[in-house]
Amino acid sequence: MATTINWTDILPVLPTDYLYGGFSESQQDGLIQTSMSEGDIKVRRRFTSYVEDYSGYMIMSTTQKTAFQAFYRETLGFGCLSFNFPNPVSIGNIEVRFTSIPKVSASSHDDWKISFSIEEIS
Numbered sequence: 001m002a003t004t005i006n007w008t009d010i011l012p013v014l015p016t017d018y019l020y021g022g023f024s025e026s027q028q029d030g031l032i033q034t035s036m037s038e039g040d041i042k043v044r045r046r047f048t049s050y051v052e053d054y055s056g057y058m059i060m061s062t063t064q065k066t067a068f069q070a071f072y073r074e075t076l077g078f079g080c081l082s083f084n085f086p087n088p089v090s091i092g093n094i095e096v097r098f099t100s101i102p103k104v105s106a107s108s109h110d111d112w113k114i115s116f117s118i119e120e121i122s
Helices: 016-020 062-075
Strands: 024-027 031-034 042-045 052-061 083-086 093-098 103-106 111-120
Touching: 052 062, 062 111
Parallel strands: none
Antiparallel strands: 024 052, 031 042, 052 111, 083 093, 093 111, 103 111
16 A cells, blocks of 8 residues: 655655665565475475565754654654655665664764664565
8 A cells, every 4th residue: 555654854865864874774584494304495485575674874953853753753653654765775765664663862962863774565
């Protein structure tokens, strides 16, 4: 199901902010292995599409942190809803959802480090 919720314009521009902030990308294990009583192990696909997981952090101003928290809490219902997010490794937007609660820590006097993980929804 496509979403109409978009990453808000007040937050840092992507993908570079997210890519340089401890960015990582991984795929979920999409294989099932079954041991047979005789012969080789059988391997098959777990599902027809693979989910990409992304994690990283962004440095935000206090204003951006406040907007991010409002987006997460109010717009997304504490992360229950999916949203359109600039693809961190390609061009265009992808539909994603949070996979954990974002973590906020002080970076400097007026800057905040916001760490979060998301997964692409196919």
